[in-house]
Amino acid sequence: MQLIIAEKPIAAKRIADLLGENKQVDKNKVPCYELSDSIVVPLKGHVLNVDFPKEYNNWQNTELEKLIDAELVYEPTHNAIVKTVSDYAKKADSLVIATDYDREGESIGNEAVNIAKNVNNSIQVKRAKFSALTKQEIDDAFSKLSEFDHNLADSADARREIDLIWGAALSRYISITSGRLGKNFLSVGRVQTPTLAMCNEREKEIKNFKPEPYSEVILGCEKNSKPFTAIYKEEKLFDKQKAQELMKLKADTAIVKEIKEATITNHAPTPFNTTEFLRAASxxxxxxxxxxxxxxxxxxxxxxxxxxxxxxxxxxxxxxxxxxxxxxxxxxxxxxxxxxxxxxxxxxxxxxxxxxxxxxxxxxxxxxxxxxxxxxxxxxxxxxxxxxxxTFAKDAETKTTKVTLDYANEEFIARGKETAKLGWREFYPYSKIEEVKLPGLEKGDVIKASGLEKTEKETKPKPRYTPANLIKIMDDEGLGTKCLSEDAKIIILGANGEELRGIGDVFNFSQDILVDSGLELALNAGVRCKSKKGDKIEPADFAFISRRPLQDSEQMLRVVFSDGTCLSSTKDHPFCIYDGGNILYKELSQLGQGSKVVSSIKMPLISTEKIALEIGDIKLEDKVYVSGCISNRVKDLREKQKLSQHAFAAMHGMDQSSVSNLENGYGKMNVVTAKRLGIDFSEVTDLNGRFVLKDIFPMYYDSRLVRILAQLKGDGSLDEEKLRKENCYDVRYHNTDLNLLNQFVQDVCDLFGINLKIINLGRKHPHHKTRYYIKVPALLGRLLYKITDKGILNEIPPSLYVYYIGGMFDDEGWAGISESKLFISNTDHGLLRDLQIMLATLGIKSSIDLKQHKLHVRSRKDLMRFLRQVPFIKVAKKQRLSTVLNEKYNYSKNKSVNMVLKQVLSFISLKGEATAREIADELKISRVTSIKKINELLSEGLISKKVYGNNKDVQRVIKYACNENNGNIYSLIGETIITPDLATKTINYIEEIGYDGPVFDLTVSPLNPNFVAANGVVVHNSTRAGIIQKLMERGYIEGKQNYTVSNVGSSLTDTLQEYAGELSLPKFTAELEQEMDKIEQGQKTKDEVVQESRQMLRHILKHLKENEEKIREKMRGAKFEDNVLGVCPKCASNLIMIRTRRGTRFVGCTGYQEKGCDVSFPLPAKGFITNLHKDCPDCSLPVISVRYAGRRPFNMCINHKCVSKADWGKNKKTETEKEQNKDGSGSKTPAKKATKKAPARKALAKKTTAKKATKRPTSKKSPTPKKQAAVPNE
Known part of the structure; x- marks a missing residue:
């Protein structure tokens, strides 16, 4: 007889029906199905539960170290099914496992195998593999039975055991420490914790976001009685004065200045995998x-x-x-x-x-x-x-139209979007575009204008995660197949600053570990890369670098950019894209000619060995003192010299009282005296000890220090009167540009370890910009001015001139679009002359107008050199300069001289070497023009000439090649400056290439998963994980469509990140999956992996216990905050949720003891309660959300007498239920109507104090749950 095991009763019946005529027989009340020579027996998923022995059930009396090492047991959860399998197995010749074919299904099947082998060791075990319960699939599966995969089952069981051990140990520790036991225990899991960390990080971004007001100026238009609107070209207008000036414009008509049309191909969707299916369902x-x-x-x-x-x-x-x-x-x-x-x-x-x-x-x-x-x-x-x-339908096409209108000499933009070809959207209507139809317009049309309308808005933070995009992000968090080719170069931060290194070389430099048959992971050997974090480029660590063979199904593409640089990657590799307002991620396959990717334009940090300030430059009157107690060293030195305090003071130019104070631990020693006495020190401070500077002598020149000096010279101020009267350096840096202020703060922090604050001064007048300033500590101000007093031109290393010029240009410079020039303004003419000399060393000619106190740069070549070489921060200035160079110096009607030069460089870079004729033919310019541009590039040192043959040889050929790293110096021409660190880079074309080598990827921080390639392009990497329901059930995240993080969820995440940071990193989950792969492939055993996991957990738990008091204080504070629902309507104290010893819940007032307030409200006995932080519109009391397991939450007012509950006692659905049950997925009834009787007041007295919300009330420990040994958490 053949014994067939199905995973569930419904699957057993389906399989039996598909196999042939059968008869149902109930054995031990288990429905089984007899066929002619076989019997189908259903399981109910896992029939054996892995757990700790019963002696470990008491949470508070079990030592966690012993729990970690406890031997796990597998106990039956369905005795009748276990007995039925055993009974049939005794008579069976063979056993066929027909559970779902995946890790979990193999684990469930393995339980049946063990039960059967326990009574019949000779039974033959086979596997039926199928993907659908259809006649053809089942017949094929049973006609081609395969071997049972014990390794696959072990990999799933290892995960079960590790999840149990980690979940139980960490959940018990956190729950006991925070006082959250019983039904409100806190759970920690290997997947839910890093997922919660991502949600919490987004929540912090939202809370810390500071909205910026801006205006939208809309022009009403009409043609042929068809109205439409156009928006001012700067769609988000932050300049209030400009917005007001625009509103003064008056004209009856507008002229169509330009029309740009494009057709976007929207490819048909790919077949559903689980992740995409769940996103679509959401x-x-x-x-x-x-x-x-x-x-x-x-x-x-x-x-x-x-x-x-x-x-x-x-x-x-x-x-x-x-x-x-x-x-x-x-x-x-x-x-x-x-x-x-x-x-x-x-x-x-x-x-x-x-x-x-x-x-x-x-x-x-x-x-x-x-x-x-x-x-x-x-x-x-x-x-x-x-x-x-x-998936079989044709691609859809969308037609986009951009119309530029001239209204009273100002440009307004109207945008249209229409479906050109419906394609696959006819089959799959869930993905729709919002169409905007414009009337038929042609260039030169004069259309009716109905006037302007201004709308005031504010910038918004990134939205909270929705179920759909959280699933996608979690799926993207794993090591995927998105990779770069071996020859791709990335920017690495080495010992000598930035360097370009092939990604394959970085891998070879690292330490290899085998993950599976195709993918190798290399542990990073201390190398750092550059990453995009928000709108900045910062140094970043990467954990791994992967190498794997290119799959047969993958396609390698080469992206050629407009500046001639290239990057090769698989077609599914995500790139950062700028769409004119936002930075998005798109796969390479979705990009094409004209797409604008994001690239880094941040200048590298330059360090030098030249000393800017050393201890010998400090004088007594500079008031720089040694930090820390040096009493023993002074006393030891005096006694070594066998001198009295009077004699010691006289010898070293001090007085006896100072020596006495120093030896007794009072007073401070000037660094000049300390040096003279030979006393070593590493930290200095001011007289009051308010700021400490560590290891600053000698101070070396680098790009950050030079930028600080320039900013202080530009918009810095020194209170001369205070310096003269008190010898005190009151130094401040003023500006209206937060980018410059933030850079100043960052530079000071990096160099001196001091965190400065930006202070808001407001506006003098409503139309003025907001003013800010930074107060520099007197000690630091004194040291910085000592550097400037030594001089600038002769002291700053020439390699850092560009940073000083850039700092001055940021603060005191101007670049215009109407005039092709830039200038730096300052009343210090000596400074202007120094800047002129600095510019000359860069090959930039300038002139000084003493009457206007300005230094001017005017010619195209000089402006180009300035843009190319000088690092400055202000986005608007950089964009204006780039625009001038692209538009003002025209070669032809639609092309500027600099754009032609960029194209020449691009072609030479792509071709490697090119002749003047090849350049002329490719760019469709004359040979004379080609030679002229070549000569300019030669004079700039950007290309070099190569001669093949000799003068007598008629085959003599002259070719030109790009010099090292000069292929992209014109990259900003025609591009958009996004932030001080980021600009666009336009794709010229994408081509498929023949490549059969390995492919590589970096795994960077999950919150900023980007790295920068050699040409500045920002590319993306990704890991996989998945769990949302558990986070909602535990009350860590709240909401239906947009998830917010609760106080407990936020505190739990912050606590784990601070004291057990490894748990918040997705790499822990990824590493476990890799270990599961090794078990599946037979490279490791289940016991080996579980034992290694126990060892790692012991290490984490030890660190948590070392910080237990801090964790307890943080978590219990969050518990109280979550229990506060609102304000008492009677006494204005806090209304809080309270649980009695019997387990019942109610709302009570914290004013019960002090004020005798008896306000209370009953709560539902079951369900998870979440505070919605809003009041009932009918009675103004707090509204809560109640969630039962497996159901959607419903909202209710805590007041059991509220009129909103008038219909609750009737057999009538509420509007909430109707809304929830439209798709059949909501819960059918709300919680039962709460009884009016409130719990005993004694419970309230014991649970609360009369303290206000800012203080935590004392409470007794909750009863230990009877059975909570296992807390497996995915």
Whole structure:
């Protein structure tokens, strides 16, 4: 007899029906199905539960160290099923495992194998592999039985055991430490913790975001009675004065100045994998956990394939025609199927990034009738069908139109967007574009203008995560297949500053570890890279660098940029893209000619060995003192010289009282005296000891110090009267540009370890910009002015001139669009002459107008050299200068001289070497012009000449090649400056290349997963994880469509990041998955991996216990904050949630003891309660959200007598329920109506004090849960 094991009862019946005629028999009350020579027995998922022995059940009396080392036990959870399997196994010859074919399914099957082997060791074990419960799939699976994969089962069991051990130990520790036991215990898990950390990081960004006001100026237009609007060219206008000036414009008409049209191809979607399916379901209003549950149900009923898969390639064995024929029997899809067969007769489908062999992408397998499915089930089934159909459909096309209007000599932009070709959107209507139709317009049209309208707005922070994008981000957090080619160079921060190094060389320099048969991970050997963090470029550490073979299904593309630089990567590699207002991530396959990627323009840090200030430059009157107690050293020195305090003081120019004070630990010693006495020191301070500077002598010149000196000279101030009267340096740096102020703060922090504050001075007048200043500590101000007093021109190393010029230009400079020039203004004519000499060393000619106190730079070449060489921060100035160089010096009507030079450099860079004729032919310019541009580039030292042959040789050829690192110096021409660190880089074209070498990727911080390639392009990397429901159930995140982090969630994350930072990093989850892979491949055993995990956990727990008091204080404070619901309507104290000893809950007032306030409200006995921080519109009392396991939350007022609950006692659905049950996925009833009787007042007295909300009330420990040994958390 053959014993067949199915994962669930519904699957058992389905498999039995598909195998042939069968009869149901109930054995031990388990429904089994007899066939002619076999029996199908269902499990109920796992029938053995892994747990700790019972002696470890008491949370508070169990030592966590012993819990970690405890031997785990597998105990039956369904005794009847275990007995049934045992009974049939005794008589069976063979055992066929027909559970879902994945790690979890193999683990469940392994339990049946162990039960059967326990009573019949000779039973033969086989495996049936299938992806859908259809006749063909089941017949194929049972006709081609394979061997059972014990390694795959062990990999899943290892994960179960590790999740249990880590979850139990850490959850118990955090719960006990924070006083959250019973139903409110806190859970910690290897996946939920880093996911919560990402949510918490976004929440902090939102809370710390400071909105900036801006104006939108809209022009009303009309043509042929068709109205439309245009917005001022600076869509976000931060200059209030400019907005007011625009509103004064008056004109009856506007002229169409320019029309740009483009057609965007929107490729058909790829087949569903699990992640994309859950995202799509979330977008139609079904939560991920609910969607997966429905999908599994539809799979069990035989309507769709197995819903857990990474595959996005339909296998060749899949009968696509047969599936389409079945779908065509559903009336509403009949037309769509016919259209596919007509337009795509060969049924060529789209393909995603990953091709796997275990399961196909999610797809329908049988026709379903809508009337036989629940509304939510049909929504999911229809989603899967439409996605399947759309993968065979044609691409969609969208037509975009940008119209530039001239209204009273100001430019306004109207944008249109229309569907050009519906394509796949006809099949998959969930992805729609918002169309904006413009009337027919032509260049030169004069149209009616109805006037201007100004709207005041504020900038907004990044939105909170939604279910859909959180799933995507979590999926992207793993090591993926998005990689660069071996020859790609990245910017590395080495010992000598920035250097370009091939990504393959970085890998070879690192330490290799094998992860699986194809992918190698190398541990980073102390190298740092550059990464985009927000809108800045900063140094970044990377944990790993990966190397793997290029897959047959992958395509390698070469991206050629307009400046001639290139980058090769797989087509699915994400790049940072600038769309005119936002920085987005898009895969390379979605980009094309004209796409603007984000590139780094941050100048590297330059250090020198030249000393700017040393201890010998300090004088007694400078008031620089040794920091720290030196009493013993003074006394030892005096006694060594055998002198009295009087004699010692006389010898060293001191008085006896000073020596006495120093020896007794009072007073401070001037550094001049300390040096004269030979006393070593590393820290200096001022007389009051307010600021300490560590290891600053000698102080060396570098780019940061020079920029600080320039900023102080430009917009810095020194109170001369205070210096004269008190010898005190009151130094301040003033500016209206926060970018400059933030850079000043950062530079001071990096060099001197002092965190300065930016102080807001407000505005003198409403139309003025906001003024800010930074107060520099007197000690630091004194030292910086001592450097400037030594002189600038002769003291600063010439390699740092550019930074001084840049700092002065930021503060005192101007660049215009109307006039092709720039200037730096200062009344110190000596300073202007120094700047003129500095510019001359850079090959930049300038002139000084003494009457206007200005230094001017005017010519095209000099402006170009200035832009190319001088690092300055102000975005507006850099953009104006770039625009002038691109537009003012015209070569032809539509092309500037500098753009031609850029194209010449680009062509030479791409070709390697090129002749003048080749350049002329390629750019369609005359040979004379080609030679003229070549000569200019030669004179600039950007290219070099190479001569092949000799003068007598008629074959003599002259070619030109780019000099090292000069191929992209014109890269800013025609580009947009986004931030001080970032600019666009336009793609010229993308081409497929033949490449069969290995591919590489870096794994950088999950919060800033970018690194910078050699040409400045910012590229992206990614890891995988997934868990949302657990975070919501534990109350760590709240909300339906936009997740916020609760106080407890935020405190838990901050605590773990501070004291166990490893837990918040996705790499821990990724590393565990890699260990699972090793078990699956037989490279490691389950016991080895579990034991290593225990050892790591012991290390983390030890560190947590060392900081237990700090953790307790932080977590218990968060607990109280979460329990405060609002203000008492009677006495204005706090209303808080209280749990009695019996486990019941109610709302009480903290004014009960002091004020005798007896206000209280009952709460539902069950469910997780979340404070919504809003009041009821009917009674003004707090509104809470109640969530029961497996149901959607509902909102309710805490007042049981509120009129909003008038209908709760009737058999009538509330509006909330109706909304929730539209798709059949909501809970059907709210919590039972709470009783009016409040719990005993004694409970309130014991649980609270009369302290205000800022203080934590004392409370007794909650009772230990009877059975909470296992807390497995994904």
């Amino acid at each position: 977008n139609i209003g079904i939560l991920p956990s609910r969607a997966l549950s429905i999908a599994e149900s539809l799979y069990m009923q035989g309507y769709m394939s197995y819903p857990r898969t990474d595959n996005t390639h339909y296998p060749e064995s899949l009968d696509l025609t047969g599936i389409l024929d079945k779908i065509a029997t559903i009336k509403q899809f009949q037309y769509l199927v016919e259209k596919i067969k007509k337009e795509n007769p060969k049924l060529v489908a789209t393909k995603g990034k990953k091709k796997a062999t275990d399961h196909p992408p999610i797809h329908p397998v049988e026709a379903a009738k809508q009337e036989k499915l629940d509304p939510a089930d049909w929504k999911i089934y229809e989603l899967v069908v439409r996605r399947f159909l759309s």
